[in-house]
Every structure is written in C-alpha cells, then in structure tokens.
Amino acid sequence: MATLQLDLAERSYPIYIDSHLLKAGELLTKHIRAKRVCVVTNDVVSQLYLSSVKELLSDFQVDEIILPDGEAEKSLHNFEKIMSHLLANTHGRDTTLIALGGGVIGDITGFAAACYQRGIDFIQIPTTLLSQVDSSVGGKTAVNHPLGKNMIGAFYQPKAVLIDINSLATLPAREFSAGMAEVIKYGILGDREFFYWLEQHTDAIKASESSVLIEMIERCCQCKADIVSQDETEAGCRALLNLGHTFGHAIEAEQGYGNWLHGEAVATGMVLAAKLSVALNLLEASELRRIESLLAAFDLPLEAPETMDFHSFIKHMRRDKKNIGGKLRLIIPNTIGQAVMRDDISEDMLQQIL
Amino acid sequence: MATLQLDLAERSYPIYIDSHLLKAGELLTKHIRAKRVCVVTNDVVSQLYLSSVKELLSDFQVDEIILPDGEAEKSLHNFEKIMSHLLANTHGRDTTLIALGGGVIGDITGFAAACYQRGIDFIQIPTTLLSQVDSSVGGKTAVNHPLGKNMIGAFYQPKAVLIDINSLATLPAREFSAGMAEVIKYGILGDREFFYWLEQHTDAIKASESSVLIEMIERCCQCKADIVSQDETEAGCRALLNLGHTFGHAIEAEQGYGNWLHGEAVATGMVLAAKLSVALNLLEASELRRIESLLAAFDLPLEAPETMDFHSFIKHMRRDKKNIGGKLRLIIPNTIGQAVMRDDISEDMLQQIL
Numbered sequence: 001m002a003t004l005q006l007d008l009a010e011r012s013y014p015i016y017i018d019s020h021l022l023k024a025g026e027l028l029t030k031h032i033r034a035k036r037v038c039v040v041t042n043d044v045v046s047q048l049y050l051s052s053v054k055e056l057l058s059d060f061q062v063d064e065i066i067l068p069d070g071e072a073e074k075s076l077h078n079f080e081k082i083m084s085h086l087l088a089n090t091h092g093r094d095t096t097l098i099a100l101g102g103g104v105i106g107d108i109t110g111f112a113a114a115c116y117q118r119g120i121d122f123i124q125i126p127t128t129l130l131s132q133v134d135s136s137v138g139g140k141t142a143v144n145h146p147l148g149k150n151m152i153g154a155f156y157q158p159k160a161v162l163i164d165i166n167s168l169a170t171l172p173a174r175e176f177s178a179g180m181a182e183v184i185k186y187g188i189l190g191d192r193e194f195f196y197w198l199e200q201h202t203d204a205i206k207a208s209e210s211s212v213l214i215e216m217i218e219r220c221c222q223c224k225a226d227i228v229s230q231d232e233t234e235a236g237c238r239a240l241l242n243l244g245h246t247f248g249h250a251i252e253a254e255q256g257y258g259n260w261l262h263g264e265a266v267a268t269g270m271v272l273a274a275k276l277s278v279a280l281n282l283l284e285a286s287e288l289r290r291i292e293s294l295l296a297a298f299d300l301p302l303e304a305p306e307t308m309d310f311h312s313f314i315k316h317m318r319r320d321k322k323n324i325g326g327k328l329r330l331i332i333p334n335t336i337g338q339a340v341m342r343d344d345i346s347e348d349m350l351q352q353i354l
Numbered sequence: 355m356a357t358l359q360l361d362l363a364e365r366s367y368p369i370y371i372d373s374h375l376l377k378a379g380e381l382l383t384k385h386i387r388a389k390r391v392c393v394v395t396n397d398v399v400s401q402l403y404l405s406s407v408k409e410l411l412s413d414f415q416v417d418e419i420i421l422p423d424g425e426a427e428k429s430l431h432n433f434e435k436i437m438s439h440l441l442a443n444t445h446g447r448d449t450t451l452i453a454l455g456g457g458v459i460g461d462i463t464g465f466a467a468a469c470y471q472r473g474i475d476f477i478q479i480p481t482t483l484l485s486q487v488d489s490s491v492g493g494k495t496a497v498n499h500p501l502g503k504n505m506i507g508a509f510y511q512p513k514a515v516l517i518d519i520n521s522l523a524t525l526p527a528r529e530f531s532a533g534m535a536e537v538i539k540y541g542i543l544g545d546r547e548f549f550y551w552l553e554q555h556t557d558a559i560k561a562s563e564s565s566v567l568i569e570m571i572e573r574c575c576q577c578k579a580d581i582v583s584q585d586e587t588e589a590g591c592r593a594l595l596n597l598g599h600t601f602g603h604a605i606e607a608e609q610g611y612g613n614w615l616h617g618e619a620v621a622t623g624m625v626l627a628a629k630l631s632v633a634l635n636l637l638e639a640s641e642l643r644r645i646e647s648l649l650a651a652f653d654l655p656l657e658a659p660e661t662m663d664f665h666s667f668i669k670h671m672r673r674d675k676k677n678i679g680g681k682l683r684l685i686i687p688n689t690i691g692q693a694v695m696r697d698d699i700s701e702d703m704l705q706q707i708l
Contacts, residue, residue, distance in 0.1 A: 034679060076437075080430055087501035092677050115469075117675045118496065118507045119587065142472065147441040153472045154508065233473065321471045323446050325388060 002218040006137065007229040011157045015137060015221050019210050021164035022049060022125075025056035031123055031160040034094035038063040038086060040109040041100040042073070045127055048170050053100055053125065063089055067105070071252075071262070074104045074144050076152060082112040096121040096159070102128035102175075103135035103262065107150070110141030114156035124158045127167040129179025130263050133186075133220035134241075136161050138228040148319050149249050155233050163221075165213045173299075178263025180205070180298040181244070183216060185270060186223045188291060189243045192337025194219055195294070202297050239322055240339050243331040244269030247304075250316035254308055260301075267300035270333075275353045276345065277332040287336050310354045314347065356572040360491065361583040365511045369491060369575050373564050375518035376403060376479075379410035385477055385514040388448035392417040392440060394463040395454040396427070399481050402524050407454055407479065417443055421459070425606075425616070428458045428498050430506060436466040450475040450513070456482035456529075457489035457616065461504070464495030468510035478512045481521040483533025484617050487540075487574035488595075490515050492582040502673050503603050509587050517575075519567045527653075532617025534559070534652040535598070537570060539624060540577045542645060543597045546691025548573055549648070556651050593676055594693050597685040598623030601658075604670035608662055614655075621654035624687075629707045630699065631686040641690050664708045668701060 001018035016027055037060050041050055046066045054062055065085050067073050086095070099109035099122060106124050113122035126136035142153025168176065187195030197219075198205070204212040224241065231238040248269030251260055274291050277283035292302050304313075322329040322341070328350075329343045355372035370381055391414050395404055400420045408416055419439050421427050440449070453463035453476060460478050467476035480490035496507025522530065541549030551573075552559070558566040578595065585592040602623030605614055628645050631637035646656050658667075676683040676695070682704075683697045 076430070076434055083430075083499055083506050084501065087499055087505055087673065090673055090680075092680070093675055094678050115506050115508060117505060118494065118509055140472065145437055145441055147438065151441055151471055152437050152469050154469060155472055319441065319444055321447055324448050326444075326446070 002214055004218065004221050004225055006157070006225040008157060008232055013158060013160050015161040015163065015225065017163045017165070017214055017217050017221065019164065019166045019214070021162050022052045022056070022166070027160075028056050028123065028125075028162060029059070031121075032060065032096045033121055034096070036061045036063070036091060036095045037098055038065060038089075038091060038095060039098045039100050040065045040067070040082060040105060040112070042067050042069040042105055044069045045101040045105070049100060049127060049167065053098065063091070067108075071104055071144070074108050074142075076143050076145070079108060079112055079115075079143050082108070083116060086112075086116055091116070093117045093120055096123060098123050098125060099136075099158075100125045100127065101131070102126065103131040106131050106136050107140070107142050107153070110139070110156055110158065111143055111153050114141055114154040119156070121159050124161040126161065126163060128171055129168055129176050130182055132163045132165075132217055133179060134182040134224065136163070137221050137224045139232065148316075149252060151321070163217060165210060165217065168208065168213065175261065175263075177298045177300055178261040181263035181267035181270070181295065181300050183220055184291075184294055184298075185241075185243050185266065186220050188270060188274075188333050188336055189240050189331070189339035190223060190337065191219070192335075194223075195336050199290075199294055202294070206298075239329070239341050240331055242322060243333065243339050244273055246317055246320050246322065246330055247272040247313065249320065250313045251304060251308065253316045254312050255305060260305075264301050267295045268302060268304055271295065271302045272304070272353060273330065273332045276330070276349070277334065279349065279353055280332070282332070282334045284335075290336065304354070310351045313354050314350065356568055358572065358575050358579055360511070360579045362511060362586055367512060367514050369515040369517065369579065371517040371519070371568055371571050371575065373518065373520045373568070375516050376406045376410070376520070381514075382410050382477065382479075382516060383413070385475075386414065386450045387475055388450070390415045390417070390445060390449045391452055392419060392443075392445060392449060393452045393454050394419045394421070394436065394459060394466070396421050396423040396459055398423045399455040399459070403454060403481060403521065407452065417445070421462075425458055425498070428462050428496075430497050430499070433462060433466055433469075433497050436462070437470060440466075440470055445470070447471050447474055450477060452477050452479060453490075453512075454479045454481065455485070456480065457485040460485050460490050461494070461496050461507070464493070464510055464512065465497055465507050468495055468508040473510070475513050478515040480515070480517060482525055483522055483530050484536055486517045486519075486571055487533060488536040488578065490517070491575050491578045493586065502670075503606060505675070517571060519564060519571065522562065522567065529615065529617075531652045531654055532615040535617035535621035535624070535649065535654050537574055538645075538648055538652075539595075539597055539620065540574050542624060542628075542687050542690055543594050543685070543693035544577060544581075544691065545573070546689075548577075549690050553644075553648055556648070560652075593683070593695050594685055596676060597687065597693050598627055600671055600674050600676065600684055601626040601667065603674065604667045605658060605662065607670045608666050609659060614659075618655050621649045622656060622658055625649065625656045626658065626707060627684065627686045630684070630703070631688065633703065633707055634686070636686070636688045638689075641687075644690065645687075658708070664705045667708050668704065
C-alpha cells in the first residue's frame with residue numbers, strides 16, 4: 001500500500017492507495033469520530049460498492065443518500081436534498097459523511113459536509129480514475145451553477161482519502177480515458193520524467209497492471225499534495241493545476257454538462273493551451289505532437305466541437321474564477337514539465353488558435 | 355470612536371463603533387481589495403442607507419442586490435439568487451460583498467461570500483442592534499432550512515465590521531428591544547458587572563444616549579471577540595453564547611420564522627434556562643427575578659407561547675447543533691455572570707419547567 005500525507009497543519013490527512021482497500025475496514029473506521037455516518041453515492045456506484053462499504057461499517061449506524069449518476073446532478077438542488085435528508089434524520093455535528101463515487105459525488109458531498117451545521121467531517125472514497133488522481137485530494141468542493149461550473153463551493157478538506165484501484169475494473173473505458181487526461185496533465189505541468197514514464201507505460205496502464213496503476217496514482221497524488229500544501233486556497237501556484245481547464249470548462253458549459261466528460265474537455269483544453277504556447281514561440285511543435293500522441297493513445301479528443309467558435313469560447317472564459325480585474329488568466333505549458341500562468345494573452349491571439 | 359480587534363491570526367479584523375460612521379468612507383474603502391463591490395441589503399434598509407453607502411463608494415463599481423425584509427428571506431432560495439446575480443454580472447474572485455442590514459442580511463451575505471467561487475471578501479455594516487452586538491461579529495454565516503434555523507452555513511470571517519449607532523434611530527422599538535435580549539445575554543453568561551451596569555443605565559439606553567450606546571455595544575463586541583478568538587468554530591466555550599438559544603430556536607421554528615423576533619425568542623429562552631437552573635438549585639430565585647425584570651424593562655416576553663407544550667419544544671431541541679451522540683446539550687446560568695454547558699439535563703426535568 002502507498003500512503004501519502006497531505007500536510008496542512010491541523011487539517012492534514014492521509015491518502016491510502018492500494019488494491020482491495022474496500023476490504024480493509026480499519027483504515028476507514030479510524031477516521032470516523034462518532035457512531036453515525038451517512039454514505040453519499042450514486043445509483044451506479046451503489047450497486048457495485050455500497051454493500052462492501054456498509055460491511056466495513058458494521059459497528060456504525062449507517063445512513064445512505066443515493067443520487068442519480070452524472071455531472072448534471074452536481075447541483076444546488078441536490079445539495080439541498082442532502083441537507084434535507086440529514087436534517088430529517090436528525091444527523092448531528094458529529095456525523096461523518098462518506099463520499100463513495102467519482103468527482104461529482106466527492107465534490108457535492110464535500111460541499112455538503114462544509115455547510116451542514118457549518119461543517120462536519122467527511123471521507124473520500126473515489127471510485128473513478130479522475131477523482132482518484134485529482135478531485136478527491138485537496139479540498140476543493142463545489143456544485144455547478146447553470147452559468148458556470150464549480151461556482152458555488154468551499155475549500156474544505158476531508159479527514160482521509162481511500163483509493164482502491166480495484167474499483168477501476170468496473171469503470172467504463174471512456175471514463176478511464178477521461179481520468180488519464182488529468183494524469184497526463186501532471187506530467188505536462190510539472191514533471192517531464194512522469195510524462196516520459198507515461199509514454200513508456202501506456203500499454204501496462206491500458207492492461208490495468210496493478211503495480212503500474214498504484215505507482216501512477218501515487219505520483220499524481222504526490223504532485224497534487226505538494227502543490228496544495230503550498231497553496232491551499234489557490235492564491236498562487238495551485239492555479240497551475242488548472243492547465244487545460246479554462247478552455248475545458250468552456251467546452252463543458254457550451255455542450256451541456258455531461259455530454260463531454262470533464263477529462264475529455266480538459267484533454268482538448270490542454271491541446272489548445274499547448275497550441276497557444278506554440279503560437280507564442282514557447283513550446284516546440286514536436287512537444288505539441290508528443291502531447292497530442294499521448295492523449296490520443298488514450299482515445300482522448302484533441303479538437304473542440306465543430307459547433308464552437310471563438311465567441312462561444314470567450315463568453316465562458318470571461319467568467320473563469322482565475323480572472324482578476326476582468327483580465328483573462330490562462331495556464332500554458334512553456335515546455336513539457338513546466339507550466340506558467342499568463343494574464344497577457346490577447347483575444348486576437350486566442351482567436352488565432354480557436 | 356471605539357475600535358476593537360478580533361484576533362484570529364491571518365483572519366483578524368477590526369470592529370469600528372461610532373456615530374456617523376456611514377459618513378466616514380476611508381474606514382470602509384481601505385478594506386476593499388479591488389474596484390468592484392456588491393452591496394446586499396433589504397428593501398427597508400436600502401431606502402434609509404443605501405445612498406449613503408454608495409456615496410462612500412464613489413470610486414468603485416457598485417452593484418446591488420435588494421432582498422425583501424424578514425427572517426423568512428434567509429433561505430437557500432435567496433442564497434441561490436445572490437449567486438445567480440453575481441455570476442450574471444460576471445463578478446470575479448476579487449469582488450467584495452457588503453452586508454448592509456440586520457442579522458438576516460449579514461448571515462446570508464456572509465454565507466454567499468463564503469461560497470461564491472469558494473470564497474470572496476465581505477464587510478459587515480450591521481444596522482440593527484441585534485446584528486451590531488451579535489451576528490455581525492465572529493464569522494457565523496448561514497441560511498435557514500424549513501427543518502431548522504442556521505442549519506446550512508459556514509464559519510467565514512468578514513474583513514471588517516462597521517457599526518454606526520445612528521442607524522439605531524430608524525430601528526422599530528420592537529427590534530431594538532429584541533437586540534437588548536442579546537445585550538443582556540452577555541451580562542448573564544459572563545459579566546455580572548455589565549449586567550448591573552445595564553440595570554443602572556436602562557433609562558439612558560432607552561433614551562438612546564450616544565455615549566451609553568457606544569459603550570454598551572463595545573462591551574458586547576469585546577465579550578464576543580474574546581470568546582470567538584479562543585474558539586472560532588464552537589468546539590468549546592463559544593457554545594456559551596448560545597444561552598437561551600436552544601429554547602429560543604424551538605420557539606422560532608414552532609411559531610414560523612419572523613412571527614417571534616429572534617431576540618424575543620432568546621429572551622424567553624434565557625428565562626427558561628434560568629428557571630431550569632433554579633430547579634437544579636444553582637441560580638437563586640432572586641437572580642431569576644432580576645433577569646426577568648431587566649428583560650421586562652425592555653418589553654421582552656418572559657413566557658413561551660401558550661400553544662407550545664413540552665413536546666413541541668423537545669422535537670426541535672433534539673435537532674440542536676450542540677447535541678452530540680443524541681444527547682441534549684443546554685447552556686444554563688449558574689449565577690448572573692457565569693453560564694455553563696450541561697449535557698445531563700433529563701427530559702423529565704425539562705418537562706417540569708416547560
């Protein structure tokens with residue numbers, strides 16, 4: 001088992017990565033403070049893993065909330081539904097929420113934990129690759145708003161993250177690929193060696209070799225933990241984790257949440273950011289091709305939907321949370337292994353690549 | 355002018371108390387980080403003070419959200435309305451919200467600031483006595499849920515609190531009295547001398563003598579700031595500030611929010627807590643009478659609504675946020691000037707006094 005620690009003083013917590021973690025009860029139960037828990041999950045994941053998790057919790061009073069699957073469910077409406085359920089069942093401040101599922105479940109459950117009675121404990125059990133390498137670590141919680149993704153939320157850290165790579169076995173191939181976009185992102189934004197490692201291990205990853213998956217996820221979580229412990233609330237370097245996301249969010253918003261998977265939109269967003277960098281004479285054209293090849297090896301889309309033009313991008317990008325004083329701020333790779341934030345990209349320049 | 359500081363490391367902030375503060379722009383503007391602000395207020399307060407506040411902000415781009423007046427508006431629905439307004443008007447992370455109004459406006463605006471894009475700055479300009487001595491200080495933000503008051507919220511501190519006692523001149527007498535319940539609370543729970551001072555200055559307070567009001571509000575804010583700086587998230591002593599609130603919340607919930615004012619419910623709640631203490635042979639009967647007299651001097655109700663019996667209290671009290679492991683936790687005064695939290699009050703004992 002790989003165990004990492006996210007260091008944030010009194011809010012520090014462990015990240016466990018292994019196969020068969022959903023059979024190891026003690027790792028879960030030692031982070032639960034009282035006798036009541038409420039598992040929040042969706043109708044797909046619940047059929048696969050809810051009974052295993054409940055077995056781990058046989059000494060606890062276990063309540064459950066099962067939402068429909070999908071990004072469209074990450075809504076204020078479902079947030080309210082969780083609040084109502086917890087209140088109707090008289091959950092107190094000592095209840096622990098357990099997020100069992102992908103990024104949607106993790107984000108909405110974390111936000112519910114942040115707000116219920118002004119904050120209760122929660123634990124992440126991410127079951128998708130994307131949530132295992134990205135959204136379950138670092139305390140970004142949120143729901144979507146029709147006018148923008150993740151616009152309503154909080155920085156609120158879990159008490160522990162349990163990553164069982166066995167849950168990837170039931171993940172649809174398209175969702176696994178979407179997760180790979182975030183994996184590849186870590187290589188592009190900060191770890192050239194890891195990017196090479198991914199090129200070399202593409203077949204092993206696609207064959208789901210356990211030791212390779214554990215190492216891959218561990219390297220992603222370590223990278224994220226290092227960045228978050230330096231900058232919990234995205235005042236600085238944490239913004240680099242948004243590589244590909246500004247373009248990506250525009251694609252998701254324009255296409256309707258869920259039609260493009262988040263990871264797919266990020267993959268295309270990273271290609272656009274890389275093209276911008278080439279246009280600025282920073283990234284070499286050969287590096288752009290390597291990025292495209294690695295993304296393509298995992299069946300990720302490299303081009304924006306044909307229906308989207310410059311204007312459909314820019315209207316969403318102007319609402320991006322990173323923008324300050326009305327200025328667009330974009331993350332671009334200078335080279336494979338190093339990204340920077342730029343606030344000097346003109347709309348003309350954007351129009352050229354979009 | 356009285357200036358206090360709430361000490362919470364990097365989240366520390368000043369509390370300014372004076373007359374004519376709404377004419378002193380620099381105290382407000384120095385806490386605004388960028389050029390955009392959005393004032394959140396209600397349709398009563400906006401007619402009285404919005405133009406003054408906008409004059410102070412002539413160098414800024416000022417947006418406004420005007421909610422209907424009343425406790426019923428402290429809802430998730432209006433929270434969503436604020437989010438939608440901010441997004442539709444492309445407010446970024448550097449926008450500052452200004453809460454101009456009473457506790458309802460302060461609480462919902464603070465919660466909106468806590469959640470909008472995972473947290474933006476906000477400033478409190480409380481215009482009611484209750485919000486000046488209590489809710490604007492200490493970072494408790496929330497909205498109500500049909501199943502309980504303040505059940506959805508966050509601990510999120512403002513950047514500054516500006517208390518202009520002149521705004522009390524336009525406050526309806528009933529609301530001033532409701533604020534006095536929270537003022538008297540500080541005397542009962544932690545400052546016997548202040549309780550005596552209030553007994554001696556009842557007439558001056560009712561005559562709105564400026565120097566007396568400033569001293570009174572300063573003493574309340576100092577007491578609250580001392581407690582909050584020791585225990586920001588109510589893990590310990592902060593719970594004492596809930597004296598009278600467990601019974602009070604039950605009254606408010608049972609009567610429908612807004613029919614009883616919060617301060618009125620707290621006044622009756624404090625009498626019930628004091629009666630409980632007398633029944634436990636702690637508080638002397640003469641002290642109970644002094645508490646009742648001081649509350650009565652400000653026209654506050656001393657008895658629960660006739661329609662409420664033991665069962666209508668207990669069903670709400672079982673949902674109180676202070677409860678742990680299903681056990682009721684109540685704050686009671688041991689004597690005037692000292693309160694304690696008890697988790698050993700039986701329902702039989704409660705039935706006796708309710």
